[in-house]
Amino acid sequence: MRVPEFDLEYTLDCGQSFRWQRDGEWWSGVVGDRVIRLRQRGDRLDIEGNADEKFLSRYLRLDDDLEAIYADISRDARIASVIGRFRGLRIMRQDPWECSASYLLASYSNVARIKKMIAALCQTYGRELGGGKYAFPAPEEIAEGGGDIACCRLGYRADWIKAYARSVASGEFDLEKLKELDYQGAISYLKTVKGIGDKVADCIALFSLDHLEACPVDVRIARAMREIYGVTGSYRKVSGYARKHFGPYAGYAQEYLYMAEDPARKKDVTAWTQGTRRQGL
Template sequence: MHIRTKDFDLDSTLDCGQVFRWKRSSEWWTGVVRGHIVRARQDGSDLVVNTGLDRDSIVRYFRLDDDMEGIYSRINTDPVMDDLIHRFRGLRLVRQQPWECLISYMASSRNSIPNIKNSISNLCRQYGDDLGRDFSFPTAEVLARTSESRLRETKLGFRSVNILEVARKVDTGELDLEAPFELEYREAKELLMGVQGIGPKIADCVLLFAYGKMEAFPVDTHILSVMEEHYGSFIEGAKSKRGEAISEFARSYFGQYAGYAQQYLFNSRISDYDTLTHSADCTITK
């Protein structure tokens, strides 16, 4: 299928660290979405897709229904963001499935992107269904019935115990992954953080990438670095709670689409582009 797009860059969207299962070969990207193999490439303003999924599913997954002009207008608050929007224009957040997103980001705890990708690939190969060219993401029911030692064979390491516990909670219904859709951001974050192994960063990643809570602003070492460099003098709060202070500042400063600003800032740290040289001239918008 061909889908006409505006302000969409497939490469930036899939290579910015928000998803871990997509692989590129020449001009084609291949991934698994909702249990279906998806092959995608960009031809000018057209997104070309080969998959068993319908058009609406692809539009929803790549958030092609987002109003990027409105989003850019709100987050383009200073020379830093203006530079990033020009560099990475078309980078969109991806709507991921809550279960896969949650386990993927639990696997990311204190881990590098290559290692995250490797462990998730191993997890799918060992516990998912064979789709031919790849494997589906394993269900909570399947993972709930394995053991910690078996799970460690996928290279998840110390994360295995918490991932196994979450799988069992989801399988029994003790943890309802539909609930955050109906909750406000802070309530949803509190719900997720009530589960062992889910801290503020993982909760914010899942709320942003799976639940569409656009005000979520995950803070990891990359974001801590870039925010201190360009906005540090405007952020108040104790050093021990710096991550929380940065998130609160970002929500005030970037507004309802702070999560989009976060991904552009994050990508500036992991991409091959030159380091930003601007200093922000901040005017806080409440």
């Protein structure tokens, strides 16, 4: 599959999805009930498993015009430099149920811990797919399943996910309605779920509802907004400033800044920035 303007590693390793693991030069993951392996070689993507080009094009948002997005969000030298360093990173288009349930568990935790919790939830309630892989459980499987949620070691999040699954399974929380709402409407509706606050709602809106203006603010983004743009204050103030500054694709700018603020990559980003300045780029 040809994938111009795409970087598999940056896309899968930027914290937006939790069921992908590096396996040598391949990436292995489960998307819903699809077991998939991907490998990139230049502008070609090798595919193994239950996924075709149509599915992957949608899931990886290969329909996004990255050049147009870059042109729109490059509103200052810093973000332009960061884009240059991480070109090809794309926001993924995840399933709203899987994404919302995953981010409900993500509250006040790190990526490694979130991956363990989701893996445990899938093993306890999801359908076995073979090779030690499990599908992401449907709301009904969590709400009505006989698995022992204590085995998942979710802590206080266990009550949240059980209540949310029951709400979705019963239709009290309507995922189809959620998909039809505009950005502000989606955020307000998501926040009616216990355990979903501003940041989690923004993550769900950005990664599964096509609201590319959403700008989740975590510790890294708060630091970037403070150190680069001099913006501090409440979540609403910082996120609102970012949406206004970066425009309708603020979520893309956020994800590039998130990568740049990764401690493992920050020195590399600084060296890149200094190099581009010396070259006059």
